[in-house]
Amino acid sequence: MLVMFCAGGVGLRASALPLREAARGSVLIGCSAGSSDIADPETAAMIVREFDCFTADNEFMPKFMVDDEGRYTWEIPDRLANFARDHGMPFYGHMLVWQHETRAWLFEDKDGKPLPREQALKNLRDYITTVVHHFRGRVKAWAVVNEALSDDGDTYLRDTPARRAIGDDFIARAFEYAHAADPTVPLYYNDYNIELPYKRAKTLRLLREVRAEGLRVDAVGIQGHWLIGGPAPEVISDAIREFHEAGFEVLITELDVDVLPRTTSGADLQSVDEGPNPYPNGLPDEVQQQLAQRYGEIFEAILRPPGVSMITFWGPHDGRSWLNDFPVRRRTNYPLLFDRELRPKPAHAVVSEILAKHRASALDR
Ligand code: XIL
Secondary structure (H helix, E strand, O other): OOOOOOOOOOOOOOOOOOHHHHHOOOOEEEEEEOHHHHHOHHHHHHHHHHOOEEEEOOOOOHHHHEOOOOOEOOHHHHHHHHHHHHOOOOEEEEEEEOOOOOOHHHOEOOOOOEOOHHHHHHHHHHHHHHHHHHOOOOOOEEEEEEOOEOOOOOOOEOOOHHHHHHOOOHHHHHHHHHHHHOOOOOEEEEEOOOOOHHHHHHHHHHHHHHHHOOOOOOEEEEOOEEEOOEOOHHHHHHHHHHHHHOOOEEEEEEEEEEOOOOOOOOOOOOOEOOOOOOOOOOOOHHHHHHHHHHHHHHHHHHHOOOOEEEEEEOOOOHHHOHHHOOOEOOOOOOOOOEOOOOOEOHHHHHHHHHHHHHHHHHHHO
């Protein structure tokens, strides 16, 4: 059942519970944010009021942990992890290995050529060990590898610096080193579009190959960078069901819904300068309602099958969404549940209601 809203209104019904209260005990609801967000008292208060768990949106990436000379700087990452700890919020580590937002020296020489395998493995091991050790006890689970799968139908893995230097088993080695650095911490693989059948099959292959080596991999993170028009809710439910039946917990790690025109789906980090920007001064009511409905069907789809233990939005509010700069730079996007003034949008009430309903039925079972 969907909630109706009056035109132009903020749309939050008086009864809409903060998300974490609506969901309490059934599924963790989180958002990602950065050090500037937690330094802002209003944003920090909203995060703590609405969300159970927390992810660093940017400042946990290798580029922020270590510099070009191999020096680690913990100050900002520590601030984020400590904010989560101080507020009793589970903190998800995003992430240890990715081809973006990283340091070239990990896997390439000064001319951009792949390092010898042994050198690249040592760098991988040292990086993972240092970071996982540093955050032991403060990270609830680590995204060990991000976006290793190819978007191309027949190809299994992407061509990346880590893979060129080490080989396909850079993935297994990353899981091995993360587990060795902290045997207690759950580990997951994270990627976009993996709910789609062709990429879902590759994901299952990857997860099974890691497990077949006797290594720990607990969960799969479906990023959930979705569009107003797709994927269909059944595709989302089917993917969750299949991952769960294969023995993996499912996390929705980076949820948002792009309301602007797009020619491609997915989240491969490449942006262009030119593209339509139809709503620079606010989202028309009609699209606001569409977004609320779309969030409704997405949450119904996520919660229908068993398997999902956490749902995290990628960003605290529309003004801080990466979708203002992806796949076209400098647009005005509206993909989250809170607007630029931190007011809950109509989609917030819809999601809150669905979470409360799900919680009630979960408690009945
Ligand atoms: C984005 C961040 O939001 C940006 O701040 C950063 O500059 C680039 O990365 N998939 C991911 C996330 O796994 O790390 C990306 O986040 C969005 C796509």
